[in-house]
Amino acid sequence: MQTPNLMIWIQITLVLVLIYLAYVDLTSFRLPNALTIPLIFSGLGFNFLASQGFAEPFNALLGCIFGYGFLWVMNFIYRILKKHNGIGMGDAKLLAALGAWLGAGALPEILLIASLTGLVGGFIWLKWHRSQISHAFPFGPFLAFAGIIEVLWPQALQTLLLIR
Numbered sequence: 455m456q457t458p459n460l461m462i463w464i465q466i467t468l469v470l471v472l473i474y475l476a477y478v479d480l481t482s483f484r485l486p487n488a489l490t491i492p493l494i495f496s497g498l499g500f501n502f503l504a505s506q507g508f509a510e511p512f513n514a515l516l517g518c519i520f521g522y523g524f525l526w527v528m529n530f531i532y533r534i535l536k537k538h539n540g541i542g543m544g545d546a547k548l549l550a551a552l553g554a555w556l557g558a559g560a561l562p563e564i565l566l567i568a569s570l571t572g573l574v575g576g577f578i579w580l581k582w583h584r585s586q587i588s589h590a591f592p593f594g595p596f597l598a599f600a601g602i603i604e605v606l607w608p609q610a611l612q613t614l615l616l617i618r
Contacts, residue, residue: 465606475594476599478594480594487544493551498514502514509559510557517558529541529546548598549597563604567600568597572593579591
């Protein structure tokens with residue numbers, strides 16, 4: 455069994471990495487493979503090797519596959535329709551990493567939170583930079599924000615929706 459202090463340090467480290475990735479994406483429109491790929495493997499390794507990880511090992515593997523696959527398919531469809539990419543594959547790798555750490559069950563909540571905050575944040579981004587709606591803006595910070603919420607407060611959205 456993991457000691458509570460170790461789990462807290464793992465959570466803190468994961469949150470700090472997500473904050474750094476959000477900053478990198480905000481400033482460069484890139485989520486480097488040098489950060490996202492080790493994050494994927496460390497999440498899988500943690501959940502496979504820890505006696506009590508954030509997700510069951512098979513669920514973590516499914517989260518990794520579905521996280522990457524979902525955004526890849528969405529981009530593939532967009533590319534067919536618009537003849538250019540709509541989302542970067544760094545975002546897909548970040549979602550794969552979040553799935554590897556938190557499991558497949560966390561992906562719908564992460565995507566919902568990231569999408570809703572991305573709508574608001576994207577609108578603010580475009581207004582701030584006086585850009586057209588067709589201009590790109592980084593989605594990684596919103597994925598990172600949603601991942602942080604899920605790391606610190608698992609199923610927060612479900613809990614809020616169940617409160618009557």
